[in-house]
Amino acid sequence: MLYHLFEPPAIPSVITYRYVHPGEELTDPMYGEVIYKAKGKFLVRGGTAILEFLPSGAVIKTPTPNPFIPCEEEDHRLNMRLEAEIYQELGEHASIPRLINWDPSTCCLTLEYLEHGNLREYVRSNPEGLTPSLRHKWAGQAAAGLRILHNAHIIHCDISPRNFLLDRDLNLKISDFAGSSLRGSLPSAYANTRYRHPKYNWDDPPHFQDDIFGLGSLIYFIMTNQYPYEEVPSDDVGAKYGSLQFPDVSGISCGTIIQQCWHQEVNAAQVCDFFERQSP
Numbered sequence: 001m002l003y004h005l006f007e008p009p010a011i012p013s014v015i016t017y018r019y020v021h022p023g024e025e026l027t028d029p030m031y032g033e034v035i036y037k038a039k040g041k042f043l044v045r046g047g048t049a050i051l052e053f054l055p056s057g058a059v060i061k062t063p064t065p066n067p068f069i070p071c072e073e074e075d076h077r078l079n080m081r082l083e084a085e086i087y088q089e090l091g092e093h094a095s096i097p098r099l100i101n102w103d104p105s106t107c108c109l110t111l112e113y114l115e116h117g118n119l120r121e122y123v124r125s126n127p128e129g130l131t132p133s134l135r136h137k138w139a140g141q142a143a144a145g146l147r148i149l150h151n152a153h154i155i156h157c158d159i160s161p162r163n164f165l166l167d168r169d170l171n172l173k174i175s176d177f178a179g180s181s182l183r184g185s186l187p188s189a190y191a192n193t194r195y196r197h198p199k200y201n202w203d204d205p206p207h208f209q210d211d212i213f214g215l216g217s218l219i220y221f222i223m224t225n226q227y228p229y230e231e232v233p234s235d236d237v238g239a240k241y242g243s244l245q246f247p248d249v250s251g252i253s254c255g256t257i258i259q260q261c262w263h264q265e266v267n268a269a270q271v272c273d274f275f276e277r278q279s280p
Contacts, residue, residue: 012032012068015032015033015034015066016034018034019036019038019042020035020038021038022038032068036065038052039052039054039060039062040052040053040060046064047064047179047189048063048064048076048079049076049109050063050064058100058110058112059110059113060108060111061083061108061109061111062106062107063076063079063080063107064076075188076107077107079178079179079188080107080109081104082182082185083109083176084099084104084107085182086154087102087109087177088102089154090152090154094144094171094173095141095144095173096145096148096174097112097165097173097175098112099111100112114165114168114173114175115166115167116165116166116167116168118162118164118165118166119162119166119221119222120160120161120162121162123221123225124225127225130225135222136278137171139223139254142172142215142219143274144272145172145173146159146211146215146268147271149174149180150269153182153183154177154180154183155206155207155210156174156180156214157179157190157191157206157211158189158190158195158214159191159195159217160192160195160214160218161221161222163176181206184205187206190202191210192234193234193235194227194234195213195218196214197209197210197213197241197264198238198241212266212268212271213264216257216260216262219257220247220249220258223252223254224252228246228247244263246259246262254274254275254278257274257275
């Protein structure tokens with residue numbers, strides 16, 4: 001007797017997304033294409049979720065679908081559940097985007113829209129318009145947001161200018177908790193080289209001080225418009241950090257606190273207190 005063996009369809013090497021808005025004709029997808037029924041104006045597709053601007057003026061985060069790799073799609077939904085739990089745990093704070101709605105059936109989060117987008121893009125687009133007082137305010141607000149997280153036993157795990165958002169009054173808010181650690185849970189995210197302590201180990205439980213190192217690099221970016229060692233390849237940055245060689249901060253008014261963050265000698269509350277005491 002002959003048996004015909006059928007192999008499952010291969011996973012596409014490239015997966016693309018087609019956004020279909022209400023009223024648009026829906027045609028069959030091409031191989032490797034995912035049809036996504038849009039809820040609003042597309043903003044960005046990140047590692048975990050698709051962000052859209054709703055007619056209501058809010059932002060909705062939908063777990064990125066991936067029917068070709070179901071386990072990855074489920075990971076996205078798990079990350080969204082974690083982010084929702086963190087928002088609910090934190091409640092309302094000036095340094096945190098406001099949670100409007102959580103739909104557990106679809107794992108969609110609805111959040112307030114922050115008009116000026118993320119810190120990285122804003123700084124890159126407005127390098128000449130940033131006053132010392134605004135930079136000082138942002139550094140203090142970044143520390144305040146991190147203090148709120150740490151007081152709630154949350155480690156962000158991916159401190160970066162792209163994960164801080166600006167509202168219409170240019171107030172800074174920490175965001176994107178889908179990869180974070182809540183009460184010791186294993187994170188699914190980690191910071192890139194310039195925001196990561198050289199002794200960080202993915203296999204070890206995360207520590208609050210991991211975020212503090214990243215905070216030092218974030219404040220450096222706020223004060224200089226540059227990533228630490230921006231012109232240096234990432235591998236070389238890791239080597240410099242491993243030898244405890246950090247960028248020169250002698251010309252920065254808050255250089256001492258940046259160094260203390262890099263050497264993990266302070267906590268978020270102490271950094272926050274520093275900026276509350278200092279005038280720009």
